Amino acid sequence: MFGRLVVLLLTALVLNASRRFRYTLDLKKEEEKRELISKIRAHAQAVRAAYLFTQAGNQANGTQPLPPTPNGDFDIGPEQLASMTRDHNFVAFQQYGGVNGLSGMLRTNLDKGINGDESDLLNRRNVFGSNTYPRKKGRSFWRFVWEACQDLTLVILMVAAVASLALGIKTEVRGYGGLGDLEAV
Structure with missing residues (x-):
């Protein structure tokens, strides 16, 4: 009985320790984050310096429009x-x-x-010149049908509808169920 109590206490301590240190600061991640921010800041400053350099060069050269x-x-x-x-x-x-x-x-x-x-x-x-955009050629109905047939979900539904129609015709005299499925797709 005393052994079970010790095991229970040790398990509780382990669980509590894992919970206790769950939200502690990960120094390695924080250092990586600081390095990334430093790199981004250095890159932004380099881009700004290059822009100012080209602006100064344009003004010094007297670049005219x-x-x-x-x-x-x-x-x-x-x-x-x-x-x-x-x-x-x-x-x-x-x-x-x-x-x-x-x-x-x-x-x-x-x-x-x-x-x-x-x-x-x-x-x-x-x-x-004219202040208009050229008109695009419209797509035909059959183009939309072709694009719909390329959709995997619709292909699966059409195959299932044809299979349902075939099984429905073979087992029943009337083909209401399968034909309705095919029409729905």
Whole structure:
């Protein structure tokens, strides 16, 4: 009896010890976490330094945006606008005069927009192109059916429905059960 009590106490101590140390700090994991954060911070600082270095180089070299080439009634062409937006060239944006400068070059009013007459719209469409996306070709009904037949779940259901229909026809005179399963799929 005394031996059982000792075994019970030792088991309780082991269980309590495992519970007791369950939430203790894992120093190895904490060190790995600190190292990871340090690496991320160093990487971010390196990227920032490289960005600042290129900015300083651009300013020191006096990198100029493409000179605005007049297109029709506009003082700036689509090539310059595309270059500025594609390269995220904020320096060129500022050199063109910012929002006010670009709106003047594009002959727009910041409050009212563009002039709405047909000749102005046609001229803008000829210079800058149409402001639309090309339409995608629609898919046919049979394309949707083919894609549905590629689904494994539906294939399994169709095989089960055909098997149920075949067994139903062989055992019964009427084929309501299997045919209904096939129609449901």
